[in-house]
Amino acid sequence: MASPTPILNLHKVRYQWPGREAFGLMVPELYLNAGETTLLLGASGSGKSTLLSLICGTVNAQSGTVSVAGTDISALSEGQRDRFRAEHIGLIFQQFNLLPYASVRDNILLPLQFAPRRRARVTSPYDEARRLCLELDLPQDVLLKRAGTLSVGQQQRIAAARALIGAPPLILADEPTSALDAATQATFLRLLFAQSKANNTAILMVSHDARLASQFDHVVEMSDIASTLAEPV
Numbered sequence: 001m002a003s004p005t006p007i008l009n010l011h012k013v014r015y016q017w018p019g020r021e022a023f024g025l026m027v028p029e030l031y032l033n034a035g036e037t038t039l040l041l042g043a044s045g046s047g048k049s050t051l052l053s054l055i056c057g058t059v060n061a062q063s064g065t066v067s068v069a070g071t072d073i074s075a076l077s078e079g080q081r082d083r084f085r086a087e088h089i090g091l092i093f094q095q096f097n098l099l100p101y102a103s104v105r106d107n108i109l110l111p112l113q114f115a116p117r118r119r120a121r122v123t124s125p126y127d128e129a130r131r132l133c134l135e136l137d138l139p140q141d142v143l144l145k146r147a148g149t150l151s152v153g154q155q156q157r158i159a160a161a162r163a164l165i166g167a168p169p170l171i172l173a174d175e176p177t178s179a180l181d182a183a184t185q186a187t188f189l190r191l192l193f194a195q196s197k198a199n200n201t202a203i204l205m206v207s208h209d210a211r212l213a214s215q216f217d218h219v220v221e222m223s224d225i226a227s228t229l230a231e232p233v
Contacts, residue, residue, distance in 0.1 A: 005070055006031040007169050007202040008055065013064035013074075015054055025050045027064070027226045032218075034169065035200040037193055041210055042222030048206040051226065052172055055204070056089060057081030069169045086114040090163030090201075092173040096155050098162075100148025104138075105129050107147050108161045118166030125165075132161040136191045153184050157191070164195050171196060173205035177212065189215050 009031040016024030025047045032038050042048045053059045054066055054074075060081070061074040069088050073081050090111070098107050108129040112119040122128045126143075133142055136157040142150070147158060156176060163171050171192075177185040189212070196203050205216070213219045 006067070007034050007069055008032040008204065009065070009067040010054070011065045011067075013054060013061045013066055015050065015059060015061050017050070023047075023228050025054070025226055025228060027051065027054075030220070030225050032170075032202045032204055034202055035197060036218060037196065037203045037216045038205070038218040038220060039212055039216040040204060040206045040220050040222060041208065041213070042206065043208055046222040047226055047228055048222060049174070051222075052174055052206060055170075055172060056091070057085050083114075086111060087118050088168050088170060090165075090168040090171040092159050092163045092171065092176045094175040094178060096159040096176075098147040098155055098158060101146055103144050104133070104147050104150070104158050105143040107158055108132065108143075108165055111162060112166055115166060118168060121166050128165055129161065132164060132195070133157075135195060136161055137187070152179055153188070156180065156188055160188070160192050160195075164192075164199070164201070167199040167201060169201060171201055171203045173203065175207055176205070177207070178209070182211070185212065186215070 010027045011029055013027040014024065040048060054061055055068065057073045057076065064074065065072045066074045071084065073084055076084060105126065109125050112122065112125055119125070130143060134140070138154060138157055142154070147155060150158070159176065177188060180188065192203070
């Protein structure tokens with residue numbers, strides 16, 4: 001029986017930031033299958049943010065392949081990468097990046113405005129936003145509230161709902177639990193993983209906190225998959 005095609009596959013990827021003092025990154029191999037949850041651990045300065053940028057396509061690899069859902073995004077133009085990211089990748093940022101004066105509903109539905117195929121997978125956007133809020137244990141009346149008026153834990157779950165809506169095949173999470181206590185972290189991850197399993201969505205979360213490791217299917221150390229590159233003199 002053939003092995004499934006990975007949702008995420010990096011192969012011989014190399015990227016060097018411009019500027020004499022900048023560093024680069026070399027990733028020989030990294031892959032993630034559908035429905036899997038992977039925690040990527042690394043200290044500050046180890047290249048975690050650069051790696052996420054390569055996977056998102058906000059920066060382009062100078063060599064190698066970055067494949068998401070079977071497409072080598074490193075071969076796409078900048079505009080094509082932007083459209084592909086909107087359709088196929090859900091993002092949860094460390095600071096959540098919500099629109100504070102917009103409603104919770106509008107924040108959750110925002111990705112669908114830029115991703116018609118992702119939008120087509122949602123029969124009723126408003127009903128789906130409501131369902132995600134309920135599944136993520138948010139109050140029933142939260143949808144019409146302004147995002148900036150809610151607690152940090154509630155904003156985190158709204159950010160998760162925004163990433164999950166339309167069932168993108170890959171979720172990338174950048175230190176989303178760093179500002180939360182251990183109990184709230186555990187609750188958030190349990191709810192997030194339940195939604196990812198329901199949609200067979202893969203999750204790659206980067207963190208410096210090794211205490212989260214037991215909650216993931218796989219744990220990868222940044223030092224095991226990548227090496228930093230000093231700019232040649």
